[in-house]
Amino acid sequence: GIVTRPRLALVAGGVAGYWLAASSSCSFAVLSSIAVAFVAYALAGGWRYLRAAVLTFPRDFRAARCLLGTLGALRRMTRLRLGIVQLFAETVAKQPEAVCFRYEDEVWTFRRVDEYSNRVANLLLETGHSPGQVVALFAESRPEFACLWLGMAKAGVVAALINYNLRAQSLVHCLRAAEASSMLFGAELAPAVKEVAASLAEMRLYRFGDGHGVEESLDGVNDFDKMLAGASGQMAPGQQFRPDSTKDRLFFIYTSGTTGLPKAAVISHHRFAMMANTVGIILNIGPSDSVYDCLPLYHTAGGILGVGQAFLRGATVVIRRKFSASAFWEDCVKYNCTVAQYIGELCRYLLAQPSRPSDQGHRLRLMFGNGLRPQIWREFQRRFGVKQMAEFYGATESNCNLINLDNTVGAVGFLSVIAPWAYPLKLVKVDQDTGEPLRHPSTGLCQLAGVGEPGELVGSIVRGDLLRDIDGYVSKAATEKKVLRNVLRQGDAYFSTGDVLCMDELGYVYFLDRTGDTFRWKGENVSTAEVEASISSVLHLADCTVYGVELPGIEGRAGMAAIVAEPAAAASPEDLLDCLTRDLPGRLPAYARPLFIRFVSRIESTGTFKMMKTELRRDGARPDRCSGDPLFYLDCRSGRYLPLDESAWAAIQRGDIRF
Template sequence: MCGLPAMFAALFVIMLVTLGWRWFYVAAVTCRRDFTALWAYIKLLMLIKLCERKNLNIGDVFEKKALKHPDKLAIISETQRWTFKQLYEFSKHVSIAFQRHGYQKGDVIGLLLENRAEYVGLWLGLSRLGVITALINTNLKGPSLRHSINVAKCSALIYGEEFADEIEHIANDIPAKLYQFNNGVNKPVRESATDLATLLQSVRHMEFTRASVNAPNHHDKLMYIYTSGTTGLPKAAIISHSRYMFIAAGIHFTLNFKIKDIYYTPLPLYHTAGGVMSIGQAILFGSTVAIRKKFSASCYFADCVRFKCTVAQYIGEMARYILATSSTQYDRRHKIRMIFGNGLRPKIWQSFVKRFNIPKVGEFYGATEGNANIINNDNTIGAIGFISRIFPGVYPISIIKADPDTGAPIRGADGLCQRCVPGEAGVFIGKIIKGNPSREFLGYADESASSKKIARDVFKKGDMAFISGDLLTSDERGYLYFVDRTGDTFRWKGENVSTSEVEAQVSHLALYKDTIVYGVAIPNTEGRAGMAAIYDPERQLNVDHFAYEMSKVLPSYARPQFLRILTKLDITGTFKLRKVDLQREGYNPHVINDTLFYKTSSGSYQLLTSEVFDEINEGRIRF
C-alpha cells in the first residue's frame, strides 16, 4: 500500500517535468469546460450509434415524435401555427403525390421556397421516398440559379409563386419538371408546370404504404445545401440523414438545449443554421420552432416575446442590426435564456448581452460540408470554440501553418504540415475518418470540387483532413478566435461570396473587360464588402445601366458595393491580375487616383469623393 502513493508521486513528477507546470494550471482552469463538452460528446455518440444500429432515417425519427405528441406545436410564424400532426400529415401527402409521379430513391428535387411550415414538410415528405432535396438559395437569379439546379442534377423543381418570374427566365435551360406552389393564391401556373397545391389536395384521402417504397438508410443522402467557395458558382454540399442528426443533436447536447425550449430563428431554412440546427430541434427532439419569412431587426425580440421563445438564433450581422435599433419595451420582456449562432463580434458582444439581458451566448463555428465544427460552451467572450488541452485527441481538430492568401498548407522538411503555436494564425482543419459521422467528409454533389477541400499527408503519411479555408488563432487555454478567410471568397451580410463568380458576371456586363473582385473592410461593419476593379481606361462603362443589369443576375449581398475604374493594370509574373495591392488600398480616394463609385441604398452607383469616404468611415453612410 505504501508503494502506491509513491508511484503516483513519481508519475506526477514525470508529468511535471515532461509537460511543465503551466499544463497543470491550464488543465485546472479548463477542466470543467472540457469535461462538460466530453459528456455532451458521449451523449451525442450514443444517440448516433443507436440510430445507426436501428438504421433510422430522419423520417423515422420525426414520425415517432409526431405520434408521441401530435397536438404540440411544431412550427409557428406570423401567419402559421402547425402542430406535429399537421406537419406529419402534410409530409405524408407529399410522399404519396411524388411517389405517384414516379420519383424514387436517389432522385433529386430542387426546392425554392420562402420560409414557411410547408418548406419543412416538403423535404420531409420527399425524404421518406429516398429523394434528395436540393435546398436552393432564394436570393439566386439567372446564371447562379440555373447552375444550382443543374449541378445537383435536379429532375424536378418545386418553387413558390413569388419566384415564378425568375423561373420563367431560365425554364428553357433546365431539364427539371416544374411544380409551382401557390399557397391558395390564384396566380397563373406556367403551362409546363404542375400546380402543387392541387396535386396535394388530390391525394389527401390516400394512405402512404411503406412496403411500396425503397426507404433510405441511415447513411443515405438526405439533402444538398449550397455553399460558395473558391471555385466560383455555388456548390451543393451533401447532407446525409446521419449528418443531419449529428449537426442538430450536436448543438443540442453541447449547449444543453431542453425539449421544452421554444426556438426562434429568422434565418433562411435553406442554410444549415436555420434549416438543420433550429428545425432539427423539432425533427429530432420534438421542440417548437418559431420561424420568420424575413429577418427584421426591430421585430427580433418582439417576436421572441410573442412566441414565448427561450432560445434564439443569430448571425453576426443580425446582432449588430438589432443593437442599432431604438430601445423598446421588448428589450427585456422576453424569456430568452440563451442565444446561439456564429459571427457575434467581440466588440459588441458585451453591449448586446447587457442591453438585452442575455444570460448565455452559444457561439459556434463550422462549415456545412466540413467536419471541423466547434462550439463555445462556457460564454467566453469572442471565442468561437476551443481545442481541449486535456483531451486533444478526442476531437481531432488543429490549426496548421498556411499561406494566408491561398490557404495552402506550409509543410516542413519532412513534407508534413506544421501545427501553429498559441497566438499564431493558421488554417483550421479537421481530421477525416471514414465511417465516423463526426469525422466524415461527404463533400459535394460535384466530386471534383470535393478533392480541393482535402489535405493529404497532414501529420503522418496517409492521413487526411478537411481544410476549412479560414484563418483562426488560439490562446494558451485552447480557446479559438476567428481571424479571416483565405482564398478568393469574402463574407458579407452573412453569406460567403465567391469572387470568381462575381468577376464573371461583372466582366460580362462590362463587355468582357478585365475585372478584379475582392472584399474590403468598412469600419464597424461585420464581414467585407464586395469591390470590383474594372479596367476601362476609355471610360466606356455606363454605371447606371451596369447597376440595373447587375441586379438581375446577382443576389444583393454579392453585388459590388464599390467600383474602381482602372486606367492601368498591374500583372504578376505569372500573368495574373494583382489583387493584394488593390485590396490594401480599398476605396480610399486619398491614395487612389482612379475614379471610385459606391452603391447607394437605392441600388445605383454614385461618385465616391473624399467627403463621401469620410461619411462612410464615420458611419453616416451605411451599407
C-alpha cells in the same frame, strides 16, 4: 507548444531526481524524483499547461459528455438503419399534438406536419418520381418548406435547397449542378422562374403557395397545392423510404466553400442528425423550448440547426418568412420563445433599433449562431438580457465544427488542451499571399500554428468514423480539392476549411479571416469567381478581379471589384458603371453585388491573381491607399455608383453612409 517541452523536462527532471536520491531509501528516491521532476516541469513552462488543465477541465468534461451523447445517438441510428424520416416518426409518436411549427398565425402540430409530408410523398410517387431523383426546392421560409423536403425524403427523393435570392445564371447553375429533374417553387418566386424558363425546358415545374401578393403567369407549370389536395395523408411506416445507409443523401445545400462557383454540398441523414443533435444536446434544447428561427431555411443554420430541434428534439420552432429587426423581440414575446438563432449582422441591426419594453420582456435564455462581433457581445447581452450567447463555427460540407459553451467573448469554440487527440482539428500555418499551407522544407509536412498564431483550421478525415468522415459535394472532383494531404504524417488526409483562426492558451479559438476565393457578407458566402464572371459578361472585359474588404464596425467583408479600364477604350468608367447598375441585379443577388469599384490600369495575368488580390485587400476601399485610382461606392438608396473620395469614406466610417 504548450505541452511538448515541459513534458521532456518532466522526464529529465524525474531521472535527475532519482539519480540524486539513489543512495537513500526507495520511497525517498521516488518522492525526490517526483519533486524534482515537478520543479523542472514548472520551470520549463509546464505551469501553463497545469493552469490550462485546471481552468478548462469543467468545460472539457461537459463537452465530452455531450459528445458521448451525440455518438450514442449516431451509433443507434447506424445500428438500426434509421433515417431522418424514422427519427421524425419517433418524435411524432411521442407528442403528436404538440406544436412543431408556428408561422404568423398558423399552428402546425407534429401530426399535421406528418400528414402534410405524407401527402407530398404520395403525390411524388404517383407522378413518377422515384428514389434517388433530385427535386429542387425554391421558396421563401415557411413551414411548408421543411414539410416538402421531409415529404421528399419519405419518397426517397433528394431535395436541392435553392437560395431564394438567386436569379438568372446563378439560379440555372445551381439547378444544373444538382441535376434536378423537377422544381417546386413558391409562387412569390414565379418572376425569377419565368426569367430562366427557357433554360428549364426539360424540367417539370410545380408551383405552390399564395405568392404573398405576387401575380405572375407561367406556362407549363403544375399547381402543386391543387394536386396535393387529392393525395392521401396516410402512409404506413413500411411504405416510407428507409435509407440503405445513414450516409445516404437527404438533401443538398449550396455552399461557395472557398473555391469557385456555388457547389451542392451533400447532407446525409447522418450529417443532419449529427449537426442538429450536437447543438440540441450541448445547449439542452428540448420539448419545453420554443426556438425563434428567422434565418433562411435553405441554409444550414436555419434549415438544419433550427428545424432539426423540432424534428429530432421535439421543440417548437417559430418560423419567420424574413428577418425583421423591428419585430424580432415582439415575436419572441408573442410566441413565448426561450431560444433564438442569430447571425452577426442580425445582432448589430437589433442594437441599432430604438429601445422598447420588449427588449427585456421576453423569456429567451439562449441565442446561438455565428458572426457576433466581440465589440458588441457584452453590450448585446446587457441590453437584451440574454444569459448565454452560444457562438459556433461550422462549414456545411466539413468535419470541422466548434461551439462556445461558456460565453467566452469572441470565441467560436475551443480545442481541448488536456486531450487534443479527442477531437483532431488542427491549425496549420498558411502563406498570407497565396493562402497555401506552409510546409517543412525537409519533411514536406504542414507546420502547426502556435498559441496566438493564425492558422487554417483543418480536420482529420477518417473514413467510416461517425464524427471524422465527410460527405463532401455532389461533385467528387470538388470534394477532392478540399482535401489536404500529408499534413502531420505521410499519407494522412485533412479537410481544408479555408478559414483562418487562432487559439489562445486555454484552447479557445477565434475566427480571423477566410482564404481562397470567397468572402462572407450579410450572412452569405459570396463566390468571387461567380461575381467576376458576371462582371466580365456585362462589361465584355477579360480583366477584373473581385475580393472582400473590411469596413469599420461591420461584420464580414464587403465586395469590391478591381476593373481594368483601358485609357483608349470607347467606354468611360461612368459608362461601365451604368452597365453594372443596369445589368448586375438580374445576374447576382443583392448581397453578391460589389459595393465598391476600383478602376486600375492593369491586373497581373500570371498565376491565379492571388498575389494581386492580397495587395488589393490590404488597400481596401480607402482612398488614401489606392494610388489615386478612380473609386466608387454603391449608393443603396439610388442604386447607382457614386465617387468615393475622402469625404465619402469619412461618412462611411461615421455610419452616415450605410450598406
